[in-house]
Amino acid sequence: MSAGAAPASAARLTPLVLLCLGLVYVVWGSTYFGIKVAIETLPPLGMLAARFVLAGALLLLALRARGVALPTTREWGASAVVGTLLLGGGTGLVTLAERDASSSVAAMVIAVSPLFAALFARLWGERTGGREWLGIGVGLIGIALLNVGELHATPLAALLLILAPLCWTFGSQWSRHLPLPQGLMGSAAEMLTGGGVLLLLSVLMGERWGTPSAASLWALAYLTVFGSLVAYSAYMYLVAHTRPALATSYAYVNPVVAVLLGVGFGGEQLGPLGWAALLVILTGVALVAWPRRVPDAEAV
Template sequence: MSAPRFPLLLVGAFAALYLVWGSTYLVIRIGVESWPPLLMAAVRFLIAGSLMFAWQRWRGAPLPTRRQWLASGAVGFLLLSCGNGGVTLAEHGGVASGVAALAVATMPLFTLVFGLFWGHRNTRLEWSGIILGLIGIGLLNLGSNLQASPLGAALVLFAAAAWAFGSVWSKSLTQPAGPMASAAQMLVGGAVLLIGSVASGERMTQAPTLAGWAALAYLVLFGSIVAFSAYLYLLKTVRPAAATSYAYVNPVVAVLLGIAFAGERIGHEEWLAMGLIVGAVVLIGLPQWRRGA
């Protein structure tokens, strides 16, 4: 009975990673129409982190030590407060969800650059990917979406860089084992976002719409819990290069969803930028596939 279920679970995990994470950019755009951006991100991660923390404790996971809280807090600040918070602010400021996803897709490029600080040596193929990706970033900034919002352009690129730096740094930090690390990251990252929301003077002028509540629920359940669990499952089941292939699938999904459901328009420069950025991420991933990593 277990044989036919395993491939179905594998397909479901990839579908969650590709479609759910790709769709979160559109859902964020829907959510910020009735939620203050930082508050929405804060509530999202505080609820998801609390649920994951309670689940891990119920399963017998030990409480994180002070050192682990500090490490997970630093990673949560970079990935969630700066990374996701930056994207949410950019979309609230008018950046199209598909364009935001394209900008965030440059994260693997920043990862390679920051890896140099930890002694990682890039191959010629990886450097080719970095150069190609930088050209894509340049074209993306020539498009009408980011030209109309220079602050939004800076925010999404800052978000990608912060996510990349946090990801690289996390490998040398002592964090809790398994999902407890992500739960701690969400709790700290969400708390920082909440402080930022209060400090910036965000206010709920009216109750969120039904679409706003649905967006928040989707981001908590599917964007934070289901997709993350699928990612952990894939890391244990398939090669890392396959598990991280979402990096060049998500932007395409996000662009198509934005066009189909939000009436977003993508210019010629941005379509070309998508091809270059996705191609750059594929180039960066090729060494992993060749090594069978």
């Protein structure tokens, strides 16, 4: 992944961009349920540390076998910043919150990511249009509606679910302006450094490993291979090659997939007010992520 915004020619809806979008949409929608299963018998932060360190190490070894150079000291530092914000702050806070909140509700709260992305993009001079501001407002109304009707969680879990997308989207936007390693080596470095931060936090919090169930181990394997190796690498490609609202538009599909899995397989329930909140949130996201009318040189 290169530093700074991608050139306009790389920002179009190419087949590779569409493939990455599809992977992030579907796979990440399923990871909320996977996390819920994994932390039934595994420590939350320790599970994530194992997931990202293993995925990052496998990816780095595969790249080194192909002759890809290791990151420089400067690139490792930038990767640590992004890995800490996205994986430690974003994924880590969601995982901690899911101890006291359903996977469905967690995914619905994280659906506001494109709204935060539009706000943070302004820090680096990207314009936020009137329709995007409207979408941000609509999305926040949906979150308020969700809190009234369906956010059956402790105050701490609710706070973590709000902080998680703030960390994730701020880190995503900052990553476009940091000297990160090229291509998949950037993903490997971010997972290794982010996983290392999560491991340190796990130790500091005194997490202990018991005897994990087979279901938790299968969930961890799925999260490692598909949630990290496949989908995270696809997402970082999108961050580097598309505009912020499109890169985070996985929020269209993720909540729907998460709700279907949570209700269908996890015994979770969502009332009429919850479904209404989901519709309002997705409407806000649609207003933010809908392509702008721009000259061909800047089209996405």
